[in-house]
Amino acid sequence: MARVSFQQTSPARFASTLAKQWGPTLGIWGVGAGTAALFLLSVTPVVKKGFLVNIPLLGNYYEDKTPASDKPF
Numbered sequence: 472m473a474r475v476s477f478q479q480t481s482p483a484r485f486a487s488t489l490a491k492q493w494g495p496t497l498g499i500w501g502v503g504a505g506t507a508a509l510f511l512l513s514v515t516p517v518v519k520k521g522f523l524v525n526i527p528l529l530g531n532y533y534e535d536k537t538p539a540s541d542k543p544f
Contacts, residue, residue, distance in 0.1 A: 480488075512518040513533070523533040 509518070509523075513523060519533050519535070524530045526533075
């Protein structure tokens, strides 16, 4: 008759194993979700002025170059 024995692992070892397995996947999904959120919110003035204009290479693209006389508000 076969015998089954279970070895208990410490919580630290379990957490490190879990982080090694799921870390890269969660990182890729996080970067994708952050990029999608920035893309969808790039039309709002708060995100545009607060974040996108301050990016060194992309700041000029998101700058508002509309003259004040053409803005309705």
